[in-house]
Amino acid sequence: MKIRILSVFLMITASAAVAQSGYDINITLRPFSSGWLYLGHHFGNKQYIIDSARLNSNCEAHFSGRVRLQGGVYLVVFPKKNGWFEILVDRQQHFSVMADTSDLLGKMQFTNSFDNQQFKAYQRYIQDKGKTITQLQNQLKEAKSKSDSAVINAQLANYNKEIQTYRTNFMKANPNSLLTAIFKVLQEPRVPPAEQQPGGRYDSVFAFQYYKQHYWDGVSFTDERLVRTPVLEPKLQRYFDHVVPQHPDSLIREANRILDAASSNKETFKYYLSTLTDKYVNPTYMGQDAVFVNLFEKYYAQGKADYFMSEKYHKFIFDRAYSLMANLIGEKAANIELTDTAGRSVPLYSVTGNYIVICFWDPTCSHCQVEVPKLDSIFQNKWKEEGVRLYGVMVDGGKDNWLKFIREHNLKDWIHVYQTQAARDSEYAAGKPSYKQLFDVYQTPMLYLLDANKNIIAKKLNYEQLDDFLQVKMKNGKSTK
8 A cells, every 4th residue: 555645835724713612633544443543743844743543443533632723734643653644723623534545635535624625625736736847847857958948947937837826816815824824935035037126137136135035025923823834944944044144143133033023922932942042052154153142142041931941951051052152253262271291380371373273182082083183284284384373172081191192193382281180170169160161162172263362263163174264364364463
């Protein structure tokens, strides 16, 4: 038996319905005549099971509850959890579904659910169009001339236009439906043609700004139904990855704008804040941890997220924020006082140079054992002549292993330091943050680049990336003695 899972982004909402308490959804799903069906819903890019119902010998299961379900796209999950089909839940929450896995869409019938009847009609429409579009796309791959490609592309454009017209007409006829809200998430801004742009010709800056300004047209940041669909998350991620300039200030401005717009609805605010937190608590690109620090200072520290944070999550967010606040790009590095191989105190701020590289490393770490000698090679052959100082901090691994590694690999002209146990105990007793917290050292090796004034200008890059960054800085004459 071949089981098809219906497309996750083709949905519809409720129209006017008589208010009823709780929810009552009867499912008949052939051929399953034993076991359990499960009811779940989307939340961002995840799915959650919220209810279960036993199947009887007539392939029937009954989901019910005293509290109404929150609106969104729900999943009826098969007994072995190896597939599902989707239904829409909004104002209509008392209805029946009959389906057969041999032809889910073709044999699916709904009773007392105008929403899902419309949903099925749209799915059938998209299924028919999709077959033709797929055929044309395959033909396009095999096209042997530009003229053939042009003809096929024109046909594809017509089909896409027909689908958009279908959606537009539906939205006009059903302005308050969930499917309308979803269509608005799915629609792309239409940049004016070149002749309607400034000067009567294509302007890439104008086109980008127009696209960005209209990206969220029609999307309500307080419509919590969208949180329980699979369409909002990709749009949000694409906006922050590809539409917003990747500078922290731009990302912060857009994050704040969306969160402030969503703040009147607890569910949507929770979704946007937790999603953006996950994205920037350990960001892909250097410096974007400033976005997380902003989220912490503006929302978490102000108690605006207390209603949904567990004790464990609260501790994680606050600990992570305090670790990052001390080492943001552009801020002065903390002055740490550590001990060198001869037992002398060598504060970071006593080191002078055009640039200072801090390397946090562990002689017993396999990655360090490979990378540290490479770092030393570029330091000896290039950086020293450029006025770079190397402040190497032994994080773990033991003093004996540390000294042995230094000798065996001839790591000369480094400023080799570590923290004694006495210094660590004294620091802990005084309630002071450790250097690991001040520099967010959670793995080794970890590299920081400071300018002559001890400002952090790069961090958490590998030695090759750091060298590239350093050469650009020196070429542009950004360091000051």
